[in-house]
Amino acid sequence: xxxxxxxxxxxxxxxxxxxxxxxxxxxxxxxxxxxxxxxxxxxxxxxxxxxxxxxxxxxxxxxxxxxxxxxxxxxxxxxxxxxxxxxxxxxxxxxxxxxxxxxxxxxxxxxxxxxxxxxxxxxxxxxxxxxxxxxxxxxxxxxxxxxxxxxxxxxxxxxxxxxxxxxxxxxxxxxxxxxxxxxxxxxxxxxxxxxxxxxxxxxxxxxxxxxxxxxxxxxxxxxxxxxxxxxxxxxxxxxxxxxxxxxxxxxxxxxxxxxxxxxxxxxxxxxxxxxxxxxxxxxxxxxxxxxxxxxxxxxxxxxxxxxxxxxxxxxxxxx
Ligand SMILES: NC(=O)c1ccc[n+]([C@@H]2O[C@H](COP(=O)([O-])OP(=O)(O)OC[C@H]3O[C@@H](n4cnc5c(N)ncnc54)[C@H](OP(=O)(O)O)[C@@H]3O)[C@@H](O)[C@H]2O)c1
Numbered sequence: 272x273x274x275x276x277x278x279x280x281x282x283x284x285x286x287x288x289x290x291x292x293x294x295x296x297x298x299x300x301x302x303x304x305x306x307x308x309x310x311x312x313x314x315x316x317x318x319x320x321x322x323x324x325x326x327x328x329x330x331x332x333x334x335x336x337x338x339x340x341x342x343x344x345x346x347x348x349x350x351x352x353x354x355x356x357x358x359x360x361x362x363x364x365x366x367x368x369x370x371x372x373x374x375x376x377x378x379x380x381x382x383x384x385x386x387x388x389x390x391x392x393x394x395x396x397x398x399x400x401x402x403x404x405x406x407x408x409x410x411x412x413x414x415x416x417x418x419x420x421x422x423x424x425x426x427x428x429x430x431x432x433x434x435x436x437x438x439x440x441x442x443x444x445x446x447x448x449x450x451x452x453x454x455x456x457x458x459x460x461x462x463x464x465x466x467x468x469x470x471x472x473x474x475x476x477x478x479x480x481x482x483x484x485x486x487x488x489x490x491x492x493x494x495x496x497x498x499x500x501x502x503x504x505x506x507x508x509x510x511x512x513x514x515x516x517x518x519x520x521x522x523x524x525x526x527x528x529x530x531x532x533x534x535x536x537x538x539x540x541x542x543x544x545x546x547x548x549x550x551x552x553x554x555x556x557x558x559x560x561x562x563x564x565x566x567x568x569x570x571x572x573x574x575x576x577x578x579x580x581x582x583x584x585x586x587x588x589x590x
Contacts, residue, residue, distance in 0.1 A: 272557075272558060272559065272560055273540060273544065273548065273558045273559030273560075274558075275536050275539070275540040275544055275558050275559065276536070277304070279540075279544070280304070280305075280308050280539070280543055281543060282308075282309075283305060283308045283309060283310040283543055284308075284309040284310070285309070285310070285311070286305075286310040286311070286369040286370060286543075287310070287311050287313075287365050287367055287368050287369050287370070288302075288305050288310050288311065288312045288313070288369060288370040288372065288542065289312075289313045289315060289344075289361065289368060289370070289371050289372065289408075290302050290312060290313070290314050290315065290372045290374055291314075291315040291316075291346065291348060291372065291373055291374050291375035291401065291404070292314075292315070292316060292374045292375025292376065293312065293313075293314030293315070293316065293325065293372075293374065294314055294316045294318070294321050294322045294324075294325035295321070295325065295493070295494055296491075296493035296494055296495065296531055297374060297428070297488055297491060297493060297531055297534055297535045297538060298314065298372070298374040298375065299325060299329070299531070300531045300532055300534075300535040301372060301374065301535045301538055301539055301542070302314055302325075302329060303329055303332055303333070304535065304539050305370075305539070305542065305543070306329060306333045306340060306341060307332075307333050308543075309340075310340070310369075310370075311340040311341070311342075312329075312340065312341055312342075313341075313342040313343070313344055313361060313364075313365070314326070314341075314342070314343055314344070315344045315345075315346040315348075315357055315361075315375070315404075316343065316344075316345070316346065316375075317345070317346060317347040317348070317349075317353070319343070319345055322343045322345075323343065326341060326343055329341055342364065344357050344360055344361055344364075345357060345360075346400075346404075347400075348375055348395075348396045348397075348400030348401060348404070349386045349387070349388075349390075349392060349395045349396040349400060350386065350387050350388065350400075351388050351399075351400070351403055351585075351588040352588075354400050354403045354404050354407070355403070355407065355588075355589075357404070358403075358404055358407035358408060359407075361408070362407075362408070362411060365411075367411065367414070367415040368408060368411050368412050368415050368423070369415060369422070369423055369424070370423070370424050370425075370426065370542045370543075371404070371405065371408060371412065371424070371425045371426070372426045372428075372538060372542060373401040373404070373405070373425065373426070373427040373428060373467075374426075374428045374538065375396070375397075375400075375401075376396065376397045376428060376430075376464075376495060377392065377393060377396050377397065377460075377495070377498070378393070378456065378457075378460045378495050378498040379392050379393065379456065379498065379501070380456050380498050380499055380500075380501045380502030380503075380506050381501050381502070382450070382452075382456070382502075384450060385448070385449065385450055388588065389448050390447060390448055390584075391446070391447050391448070391449065391450060391451045391459060392450075392459075393459045393460050393462065393463035394447050394459070394462065394463045394466065396463075397460075397463035397464060397466070397467060398463050398466035398467060398470065398581070399581065399584060399585075401427065401467070401470075402470060402581045402585065403585050403588070405425060405474065406585055409478065409481075412425070412478075412481055413478065413480055413481065416480040416481055417480065421480070422482070422546060423480070423481050423482070424481065424482040424483070424484065424541070424542060425471070425474060425481055425482070425483045425484070426484050426486055426538055426541040426542050427467045427470070427471050427483070427484070427485050427486065428467070428486055428487075428488065428538060429464045429465075429467040429468050429471075429485045429486065429487055429554065430460070430461070430464040430487055431487045431556060431563070432457065432460060432461045432464060433461045433464050433465045433468065433564065433565065433567070433568060434563075434564065434565045435461070436455075436457040436458050436460070436461035437458070437461040437462055437464075437465045437565075437567055438454060438458055438461075438462055441462070441465055441567045441570060441573045442462055442465060442466060442469075442573065442576075442577060443462070444576065444580050447580075456498075456502070465567055465568065466577055467485055468485045468554045468564060468568045469568070469570070469573060469574040469577050470574075470577060470578070470581065471483045471484065471485040471552060471554070472485075472552040472571075472574050473574050473575070473577065473578040474552070475551040475552030476552065479551070481551070482546060482549060482551050483551050483552055484541045484549060484551070484553060484555060485553070485554040485555065486537050486538045486541045486554075486555050487537065487554070487555065487556045487557065488534045488535065488537050488538060488557060489529055489534050489537065489556070489557045490517055490527065490528045490529065490534075491528065491529050491530070491531055491533075491534030491535075492514065492518060492528050492529065492530055492531065492534075493531055493534075496510075496514060496528065497510060497514070498510070499513075514528060534557075536557060536558050537555060537556070537557040537558045537559070540558050540559055541555065544559065554568055
């Protein structure tokens with residue numbers, strides 16, 4: 272385990288960091304931390320109003336507020352057209368990108384259909400939208416790696432739920448253009464988070480100049496941990512009970528549900544920690560602990576198939 276705290280953050284002055292879902296939860300805390308160390312941060316969020324509130328609160332919280340360093344890009348990751356628009360916008364606004372943090376994510380208990388593009392919602396938001404963003408930004412990321420100091424990173428948030436809930440096949444490709452009602456919400460979430468881990472490995476193989484990491488933050492009290500409250504009464508009661516016990520356990524024995532401030536360290540470490548301590552393509556549990564994923568997370572054949580499937584879908588979306 273790596274000891275990583277605020278004083279471990281190196282000089283990041285001038286680094287350009289893009290964070291999807293930076294308006295709340297872990298993304299917000301990561302944005303705050305990197306901004307307060309003088310990086311420039313752009314948050315990619317779907318809800319403009321909520322994001323302006325986050326921008327105002329981030330500006331107020333950093334000791335030397337400088338609006339040049341903080342930006343918002345509208346981006347709904349569940350809609351390919353919105354991701355394309357967001358990528359075009361950021362490519363016009365910045366000359367380089369040092370860190371792309373694919374942080375946004377959903378665990379959706381509402382069970383209300385597929386996305387506008389026709390995909391299962393978790394796969395669309397958590398994996399496919401991010402894959403498109405990465406694809407469209409890769410030329411600038413690679414250029415930044417060549418032209419600058421060379422330390423360019425893609426940090427993708429995943430989840431250890433993969434180890435418990437992923438379907439036994441890993442990813443059920445045949446049904447990704449359905450609601451996948453045959454799977455539970457937890458299984459659909461874990462399937463998309465497995466895709467995050469496998470995709471990072473594929474990126475690392477194809478883009479050796481970039482450092483690509485898959486990060487599990489731990490169990491953290493954020494909007495996503497209350498996702499069950501949008502579901503049935505049973506889901507609601509179970510979520511409230513589980514979270515209360517998990518928060519109590521964290522306080523009593525240091526294992527359970529952390530606050531976002533405590534939970535964001537693994538992704539901040541991935542963004543700015545010592546590169547020599549990290550392996551591109553690896554999956555890390557908090558903080559900096561590698562090698563904990565189940566066999567599915569290392570299934571090279573499944574990773575290759577995911578890459579091919581994803582490329583096919585991204586191509587279709589461009590037509
Ligand atoms: N909290 C945990 O215990 C935990 C554990 C393992 C992994 N993770 C992962 O950590 C990451 C951050 O989650 P969190 O815990 O900080 O949850 P959160 O507080 O619910 O934040 C999720 C973020 O994702 C954004 N988002 C959701 N759907 C989006 C869409 N279609 N387009 C653009 N942005 C969208 C949300 O924006 P809106 O405000 O617009 O909804 C929000 O900013 C996720 O990838 C999650 O899977 C969390």
